[in-house]
Amino acid sequence: MSHAPSPAGPSHGTRPAQALEKTAARPPGPGRAGRGGAALVTGASSGIGAAVARRLAAEGGWRLVLNGRDITRLEQVAAQAGALALPADLARPGADRLLTDLALDHLGRLDLLVAGAGVGWAGDFTAMPAARIDEIVTVDLLATVRLVRALLPHMVAAGSGRVVLIGSLAGSVGVRGEAVYSAAKAALGTFADSLRYELRGTGVGVSHVVPGVVDTPFFDRRGLPYARSWPRPVPAERVADAVCAAVRHGRDEVYVPAWLRLPARVRGAAPGLYRRLAGRFG
Numbered sequence: 001m002s003h004a005p006s007p008a009g010p011s012h013g014t015r016p017a018q019a020l021e022k023t024a025a026r027p028p029g030p031g032r033a034g035r036g037g038a039a040l041v042t043g044a045s046s047g048i049g050a051a052v053a054r055r056l057a058a059e060g061g062w063r064l065v066l067n068g069r070d071i072t073r074l075e076q077v078a079a080q081a082g083a084l085a086l087p088a089d090l091a092r093p094g095a096d097r098l099l100t101d102l103a104l105d106h107l108g109r110l111d112l113l114v115a116g117a118g119v120g121w122a123g124d125f126t127a128m129p130a131a132r133i134d135e136i137v138t139v140d141l142l143a144t145v146r147l148v149r150a151l152l153p154h155m156v157a158a159g160s161g162r163v164v165l166i167g168s169l170a171g172s173v174g175v176r177g178e179a180v181y182s183a184a185k186a187a188l189g190t191f192a193d194s195l196r197y198e199l200r201g202t203g204v205g206v207s208h209v210v211p212g213v214v215d216t217p218f219f220d221r222r223g224l225p226y227a228r229s230w231p232r233p234v235p236a237e238r239v240a241d242a243v244c245a246a247v248r249h250g251r252d253e254v255y256v257p258a259w260l261r262l263p264a265r266v267r268g269a270a271p272g273l274y275r276r277l278a279g280r281f282g
Contacts (some may be wrong), residue, residue, distance in 0.1 A: 027041040036061025037111030040088065040103045042147065045070040046167055048214060049116035051240035057081035059244065065103045068117070090117060090143035091135070100150040104259045110151055114164045114243060116142045125179040127271045133180050140184040145191060152204070159203040162247055165192050166239075167257070196252060207246040210264075211239045211256040 039056055041051035045068030054077070056062040065084035068074040071087040086102050088095050100125035103110060107263055119139045121132045155161030165277050171185025192208040199206060213233040234257060242256045255261040267275075 038063050038065075038103075038107035038109050039112035039114065039149070040065045040067065040099075040107075040110055041114045042067040042115060042144075043116030043166070044068045044077055044155060046077075047116075048211070048236045048239050048243075049114070051236035052114050052243050053083060054083045055240040055244050057083065062112075063107055065106060067099055090147060091138045094214075096143065096146040096150045099147065100154075104154065109158060110154055111158075111161050112164070112247060113148065113151060113162075114166070115147065116166045117143065118166065118168075120178065120181045123178050124177065128180065136180045136279060137184050140181065141187050141191075143200040144188065147197070153206045155192075156199070156202050161203070162205045162250070163195070164207045164209060164243055164246060165189075166243075167192070167208050167210045169210055169260050169264070172210060173267050187267060192253075205250050207243075207251055207253075208253045209239065209243050209246055209256065210260065211251065213262045214239055214256075217239070264268055 036059070039062050041049050041053050041056070041064065044053045044066035049066075049068065050073075053064060053066050053215045056064060057080070064078075064081055065086055066074060066081065066083045067080050067086050067088055068077075069087065069089050071085075074085045074087050077083075084106055086099060088099050090096060092101065100110075104232070117139060119136055121128060121136060139182070144165065152163070155163075165188055167189050168181070168185040169175075170182040171187075171189050174186075189208055189210070192206050196206040214236055239256050242254045245251065246254045255264070
């Protein structure tokens with residue numbers, strides 16, 4: 001069960017620097033995530049990331065920097081949200097540090113990161129191309145971990161902030177036909193837990209938002225449309241609402257929709273039973 005948009009391709013050239021030159025700097029906003037401030041949203045070209053950007057803009061009080069690999073769509077979302085677009089392929093070495101530096105140069109600080117970039121692939125693992133394995137692990141896990149590593153010291157030094165990691169139910173229970181995607185999202189969830197323990201007392205929080213099936217272009221781009229009749233896909237805007245609620249109320253983990261916490265709990269409490277049910281019903 002997958003969630004996030006797969007960006008169309010890498011960005012080249014110097015457009016991020018040009019965008020910064022054309023955008024006048026604004027004074028720093030409120031310093032506590034959840035009450036407005038400075039936010040960076042990745043995967044913002046479409047899907048959940050774009051919905052989060054629009055939702056934060058609608059709330060008011062947020063100064064936004066958006067990242068994605070599809071320059072045209074990213075700039076369209078940025079125009080709608082009154083945000084700065086910084087297109088970059090975070091899978092490339094050093095892109096995490098460059099994006100952090102550019103965002104800080106523009107915003108002056110970072111109160112919120114919403115890490116929404118992701119790609120997927122559907123099919124039997126034995127038929128999965130090696131290049132797609134590398135892509136999913138890099139984009140869905142390593143690029144996010146590297147970006148958090150680059151910007152987190154700035155939040156800790158400020159004594160406030162929040163990191164929101166967009167996971168997937170696939171990472172909580174495992175999904176047939178999405179073995180590598182499930183593994184990457186499971187690792188992201190464990191990363192969120194571990195990081196939360198480390199950051200206790202620093203003023204910086206970590207939220208793990210766990211959607212099930214979301215109505216985004218993700219399924220078409222992964223190579224196999226979503227064909228199940230249940231569970232039904234939820235709109236990306238519903239996930240964006242959950243993200244904003246997690247930031248506002250400092251929630252550690254949120255499932256979207258909320259009832260999806262049940263299968264995750266059943267798997268944790270009775271893994272044998274869950275595996276038998278999943279093997280029978282898919």
